[in-house]
Amino acid sequence: MLKFLGRLAAAALLVVAVPLAAMAAEVQDFRFSSGPSRIRFVVDADGKIEYKEIKNTKKQLVLELDAELEDDIVSKVKDPIIKKARLQEKGDKTRLVIDLNSEAQHKVLVLKNPDRLVLDIFRIRVESTKNDMGKGLTHIYRREDMNGLPVEVNILEIAPKNRYTLKPFSGAVNKNGRGTLLKASKAVGARAAVNASYFDGDGWIIGNLKLDGEWLGMESQPRSAFVVAGGKPQIMQDLAYEGRAFFPKLGTFINIKGINRARIAGDVVLYTHYYGPSTKTNQWGCEVRIANNGEVTEVSKNGNMKIDKDSVVLSAHGDAAKILERVQVGDRVRLRETLGSEKADEAELVLGAGPSLVTNGKADVRSAEENIAGDIARGRAPRTAIGVKKDGTVILLVVDGRSRSSAGMSLQELADYMVKLGAVQALNFDGGGSSEMVLDGKILNNPSDGRERAVSVGLGVFPTKG
Numbered sequence: 001m002l003k004f005l006g007r008l009a010a011a012a013l014l015v016v017a018v019p020l021a022a023m024a025a026e027v028q029d030f031r032f033s034s035g036p037s038r039i040r041f042v043v044d045a046d047g048k049i050e051y052k053e054i055k056n057t058k059k060q061l062v063l064e065l066d067a068e069l070e071d072d073i074v075s076k077v078k079d080p081i082i083k084k085a086r087l088q089e090k091g092d093k094t095r096l097v098i099d100l101n102s103e104a105q106h107k108v109l110v111l112k113n114p115d116r117l118v119l120d121i122f123r124i125r126v127e128s129t130k131n132d133m134g135k136g137l138t139h140i141y142r143r144e145d146m147n148g149l150p151v152e153v154n155i156l157e158i159a160p161k162n163r164y165t166l167k168p169f170s171g172a173v174n175k176n177g178r179g180t181l182l183k184a185s186k187a188v189g190a191r192a193a194v195n196a197s198y199f200d201g202d203g204w205i206i207g208n209l210k211l212d213g214e215w216l217g218m219e220s221q222p223r224s225a226f227v228v229a230g231g232k233p234q235i236m237q238d239l240a241y242e243g244r245a246f247f248p249k250l251g252t253f254i255n256i257k258g259i260n261r262a263r264i265a266g267d268v269v270l271y272t273h274y275y276g277p278s279t280k281t282n283q284w285g286c287e288v289r290i291a292n293n294g295e296v297t298e299v300s301k302n303g304n305m306k307i308d309k310d311s312v313v314l315s316a317h318g319d320a321a322k323i324l325e326r327v328q329v330g331d332r333v334r335l336r337e338t339l340g341s342e343k344a345d346e347a348e349l350v351l352g353a354g355p356s357l358v359t360n361g362k363a364d365v366r367s368a369e370e371n372i373a374g375d376i377a378r379g380r381a382p383r384t385a386i387g388v389k390k391d392g393t394v395i396l397l398v399v400d401g402r403s404r405s406s407a408g409m410s411l412q413e414l415a416d417y418m419v420k421l422g423a424v425q426a427l428n429f430d431g432g433g434s435s436e437m438v439l440d441g442k443i444l445n446n447p448s449d450g451r452e453r454a455v456s457v458g459l460g461v462f463p464t465k466g
Contacts, residue, residue: 024066025049025115027094030073030087034408036148038081041119042095043067043087049110049117054095058103061425062095065117068311068459069094080124124150136162137192139439139460146417148409149380152400154437154444155421156192156461160392163464166228168196168211168351171455175261176216177201178454181436182443190460192439194384197353198430199456200319204261206351207352208241208339209457215337216274217352218259218459223370224427225352226459228388229343233388235425237356237366239339243270245314245325246334254320256337266318270335273309280304285317286324296331299324351459355411357385363415376428380408382435382448386459387423395423396459398437402448430455 008009025047032041043049045067055062073434075085075092083099096119105125109118127143136159144151158164169188178199185193197217198206205217208225218241225234245268257268259276263285271279279287281303289298291311298305305313314333316324327333338345355366355377367377382401386392395418401408409417411428418426447453 004078009386010435023047024092025066026063026075027067029030029282030075032075032077032085034077034079037145038120038122039077039082041077041085041096041098041121041298042117042335043094043117045115045117045222045391048112048115048156050420051096051108051110051117053108059100060132061098061106061121063108063117063119064090065094065096067094069091081121086241086428102309105127114199122150128187129196133405133439134159135463137162137164139444140148141444145285146409150405151409152406152445153417154398156396156437156439158394158396158461164191164345165462165464166233166348166394167462168209169460170274171195173460176203176205176274177276178456179460180361180452180454182438182441182452184458185460187339188460188462190436190458190462191460192385192396194386194398194429195301195455196351196384196429196436196458196459202262203456205348207354208239208350209352210339210347210350211283212348214272214274215241215243215259215270216272217261218256219352220257221371223352223354224356224366225344225350226427227344228349229347233392233394233428235356235386235388236341236344237359237368239341239344239350239352241339242338243335244272246336247323247331249328249331250323250326252323254316254323256314260275263315263317268314268316268320268322271305271313271315273307275307278304279313279315279425281315285315286321287313287315288324288327289313290335292455294332295312296327296333299327299329301325322377343423353427353429355428357411357415357428358387358423361390361419361424363412363419365411365415367411369432376409376431380410380413381431382406382433383414383431384435384437385414385418385426386429387421387426389422390424393422395421395426395460397421398435400435400446400448403446406446429459434456 029044040227050066069089073087088095124145138157140155142153173187180292209217222240224236246253283303287305400406433453437444
């Protein structure tokens with residue numbers, strides 16, 4: 001008898017349990033919210049909601065919910081991309097129907113505590129492509145939602161074990177000056193390139209630039225730079241050029257104020273073959289030619305001294321010119337140049353710009369520390385940047401701006417984005433209309449001027465020979 005009652009009780013419990021498990025959740029509320037990046041619809045219920053997507057076209061999205069609805073609900077949403085939104089009763093099911101004015105991406109979430117289904121419809125279409133270009137080079141294109149505005153980003157990643165060399169080159173190809181990135185990169189044999197250093201209207205390089213032990217530009221203001229030392233890429237901060245020419249016979253020296261730029265009043269400029277065939281100076285100063293062994297081979301007050309690869313020319317105006325007038329052919333000159341860092345001084349490549357964006361894997365925009373001009377430091381703009389991952393991968397990035405298709409980034413957004421890409425160090429290059437990336441003879445981005453802007457320095461990705 002007791003065994004029979006036990007079996008009867010268990011059967012009774014089983015009968016009760018089956019309909020409870022089969023009972024669908026009931027819809028309690030239907031609501032929406034609107035933000036710069038998305039429109040969110042929320043279906044609140046008294047239990048877990050299961051769903052399936054039964055229609056997804058450019059004009060309509062329909063989800064079927066395993067939930068009961070007493071009466072149809074029409075949302076009062078007013079938005080440019082949403083024509084109409086409603087919940088409809090379909091027997092023991094409920095349909096969430098969204099009529100669209102234009103195609104949009106969406107995402108569905110089923111959440112607990114409290115139970116609800118969330119449908120996010122995004123205002124900005126997100127895209128991403130990734131192409132292996134071979135030998136350690138990868139190209140990535142992304143269209144992103146950046147705080148409610150679209151941005152288009154082109155990225156080149158150069159893996160640690162690759163068959164490429166990173167080197168800067170002049171926009172004018174074989175001398176100091178400006179030229180378009182596409183034409184110059186083809187002329188020098190770079191497979192890919194981005195714009196790099198800041199420059200002024202005459203093409204002067206603004207920032208420290210050193211390649212294979214030769215100084216091509218200088219900056220006395222402490223700034224950050226992309227440095228390759230012993231083959232290792234890195235971002236170094238607070239590099240400031242100091243140059244001095246010492247004349248043992250005269251027992252005096254003069255400080256170098258510029259490299260490979262026009263000489264102005266009271267100036268001292270050092271010219272190398274990179275500048276061009278001559279100094280382009282006037283007769284109101286004095287110039288001396290210094291051979292590679294440190295010997296003076298020519299002194300002139302005529303200006304516009306010729307430049308060759310076997311010597312440099314020191315050109316001065318004002319008080320410093322009076323010192324140079326006392327120098328004689330055969331005198332010795334000791335040139336001392338430093339960036340205030342032994343590692344940077346010995347590096348094979350120093351490419352300065354600024355500000356530094358990422359330090360030790362964290363966004364750290366150093367605009368104030370590096371005295372970056374306000375038109376660069378503030379607001380959204382087209383940007384070019386370089387970063388280094390922990391494993392030594394180099395990231396070259398160009399983001400378009402000043403257009404309906406791409407709003408650009410602020411320096412803080414750029415720093416955050418570089419961290420998102422995995423950079424542990426990052427540096428801002430020249431931007432605005434100069435921002436450009438080329439690959440295999442094609443311009444990948446859309447320069448904001450509507451055409452290429454002539455730039456002074458590009459950073460090229462050169463195939464390694466052999």
